[in-house]
Amino acid sequence: MSVTVRVPAKVNVQLAVGGARADGFHDLANVFLAVGLYDEVTVTPADRLRITCSGPDAHQVPLDHSNLAARAALALAGRSGRSADVHIHIAKDIPVAGGMAGGSADGAGALLACDELWGLGTPRDELLAICAELGSDVPFSLIGGAALGTGRGEQLTPLEVGGTxxxxxxxxxxxxxxxxxxxxxxxxxxxxxxxxxxxxxxxxxxxxxxxxxxxxxxxxxxxxxxxxxxxxxxxxxxxxxxxxxxxxxxxxxxxxxxxxxxxxxxxxxxxxxxxxxxxxxxxxxxxxxxxxxxxxxxxxx
Structure with a gap:
């Protein structure tokens, strides 16, 4: 019994950056565009939370609880009053540490996969709120397409795209x-x-x-x-x-x-x-x- 979620990379077609805020973040006008390079995140019931990874540069991916996929599983489990006892396998195809939101994609993928595996049916708005807690790029990894991200990038307004x-x-x-x-x-x-x-x-x-x-x-x-x-x-x-x-x-x-x-x-x-x-x-x-x-x-x- 497992669930696999495919999640895309992104390119920032515009990344306008403001000055540093008191919290250390920067206000952004960040126009995201999801591109057809994908990671696949598979979650399977297990006796404890663990992460494995395969694919290009997989050795650079952290396999502890600092990984956004692990943090996503823990966050959703905490909200639903259960243990995050799953094996998360990440099949990498998005470049690692390349500015294309590969780690954020894995977080969004694990969140959706766990929600499906556990049959929670969490509303999309709640999933997006969890994504925003995990990181600035994670919400866009969940919705894809094109969007304007404001705040630190987590407040999304979908944008229309008229072609390829x-x-x-x-x-x-x-x-x-x-x-x-x-x-x-x-x-x-x-x-x-x-x-x-x-x-x-x-x-x-x-x-x-x-x-x-x-x-x-x-x-x-x-x-x-x-x-x-x-x-x-x-x-x-x-x-x-x-x-x-x-x-x-x-x-x-x-x-x-x-x-x-x-x-x-x-x-x-x-x-x-x-x-x-x-x-x-x-x-x-x-x-x-x-x-x-x-x-x-x-x-x-």
Missing amino acids: FHWVFALADGGLSTPAVYGEFDRLWEGREVPVPEASPELTEALRLGDATALAETVGNDLQPAALSLFPSLRQTLTAGGEGGALAALVSGSGPTTAFLAKDAESAESVAEALLASDTCRSVRVALAPAPGATVVAPAV
């Missing part, structure tokens, strides 16, 4: 800590007033129309200078993708994965080939967006 967007992702050799990138953002802005983050109307309209060219003209990531400061070689990757024909090139979230928007499927393959030939990244992935959020693909039987 073609993306290429270049995976770096190494990782970046999200707290370290935000810390570098604060250092780079020290002594200056950080603008209030606002979503671009032109960008949300480009999403609504499904217009890749218009979207390319409006994407942006306020964390990119900080990521490049900590990981300077990413500049070469961004340049290689641009020269390979990408409409837009940016660091994905806090990095170090870099994202490239392509005109169509043929262009995406050309960009991918150029990136591989440049020897500026360790691997390349091509994916479509938007993608659905956390979805039960193998229900309890």
Whole structure:
């Protein structure tokens, strides 16, 4: 008896970052777009809570209770008055520590899988509230599609997407800590007033129309200078993708994965080939967006 949930990666087509708040977080205008790279999270009854992981870079995934999947199971169990006695297996395909919300995806996947396994039928609003307690990106991993995240990113407004967007992702050799990138953002802005983050109307309209060219003209990531400061070689990757024909090139979230928007499927393959030939990244992935959020693909039987 087990439940498997498939959950997508994300790219931030706009990440506008405000100054540090008193609680240490930053106010954001974060336009999420779910992309078709997925982890699968399977939960099975067990005598205690334990986590296993397989797939690319699985050795980098924590297998203790710091893992968001474990924290999700514990949070839901606590609310329902039961023990979180499950084996959680994560089949990784989302890059680890790559700025694509792989850990957040696993948290959302485990939450939905446990809810299904235990037959709780928790209302979506309550699941989203638990997600927000777990982390800023976790709620979006649950709903997928496209959304504007405000607050620290957890307050979501779904956005309409009028077409399919073609993306290429270049995976770096190494990782970046999200707290370290935000810390570098604060250092780079020290002594200056950080603008209030606002979503671009032109960008949300480009999403609504499904217009890749218009979207390319409006994407942006306020964390990119900080990521490049900590990981300077990413500049070469961004340049290689641009020269390979990408409409837009940016660091994905806090990095170090870099994202490239392509005109169509043929262009995406050309960009991918150029990136591989440049020897500026360790691997390349091509994916479509938007993608659905956390979805039960193998229900309890």
